[in-house]
Amino acid sequence: MESLYLLLPLSLVVVGMTAALLWWAVFSGQYDDPDEAARAIIADDDSTVAASTHEDVARLPQRIKDRS
Numbered sequence: 001m002e003s004l005y006l007l008l009p010l011s012l013v014v015v016g017m018t019a020a021l022l023w024w025a026v027f028s029g030q031y032d033d034p035d036e037a038a039r040a041i042i043a044d045d046d047s048t049v050a051a052s053t054h055e056d057v058a059r060l061p062q063r064i065k066d067r068s
Contacts (some may be wrong), residue, residue, distance in 0.1 A: 025031065
């Protein structure tokens with residue numbers, strides 16, 4: 001019974017903090033556009049990375065020969 005004196009207020013504090021964080025997340029715009037991250041990955045411009053990767057792949061046979 002004595003444990004309830006500690007656990008009940010502690011659980012109410014945890015529930016209150018959870019509700020406050022949810023309230024903040026909803027009203028600060030965290031859930032405005034949930035698909036934005038998925039579209040950002042597809043629309044990402046990696047042209048400079050792709051160019052350097054293609055050059056590395058083109059030189060790969062020469063590098064393998066040099067190691068042998």
